[in-house]
Amino acid sequence: QSALTQPASVSGSPGQSITISCTETSSDLGDYNYVSWYQQHPGTAPKLIIFDVSNRPSGVSDRFSGSKSGNTASLTISGLQSEDEADYFCTSYISTTATTTWVFGGGTKVTVL
């Protein structure tokens, strides 16, 4: 069983920085690749904000940054703004000897205090 674990919620005040973790756990020794992050506001489709661990698509604010250390990827939002209040999901492509599959983290609700 492969999984990506995220904290259920993270909060911060305007102007602060917050970090959301995404930890890979697998009992089948799969390879995790292609980590990306998505932002989802209520009632809307997910929007790509980080791909390949740390790359931002054109048009995404540079306040969003990604990194990875060991089996944990992280999304950092700097200079937190009210419009950053949303759900954030990480995803990774997992390949094992038995199968290949995409897995999403459970999602993190970001609240701007």
Place this chain on the structure above:
Amino acid sequence: QVQMVQSGAEVKDSGASVKVSCKVSGYSVSELSIHWVRQAPGKGLEWMGGFDPEDGVTVYSRDLKGRLSLTEDTSTNTAYMELSTLRFEDTAVYYCARDRLHCTNGVCIRYFDPWGQGTLVTVSS
């Protein structure tokens, strides 16, 4: 620029099937790798399946294999997701998304972009 527009909301009885469409513009659907992701009310995203551009085959989530069928119609440039033997727990918003693969000098990146607007499927118990 690829755009994807999905069909409207559906209400189905338990045990029935549902077929959701994802009409593509800006690119030929046969040249895209379309995946489907669903989101139950108040829950996270769940990958369902799609065409794997690296392996060249359609792959399905183990949890849905046997009930899920992913097809495309090149004449209308549309991808379809059909889920059979619906259960109450299949109530969700269903999204199509492009699996974008870039490879340069043997190094590849992949991500889902863009996404369709979503289709709510409600299954009555």
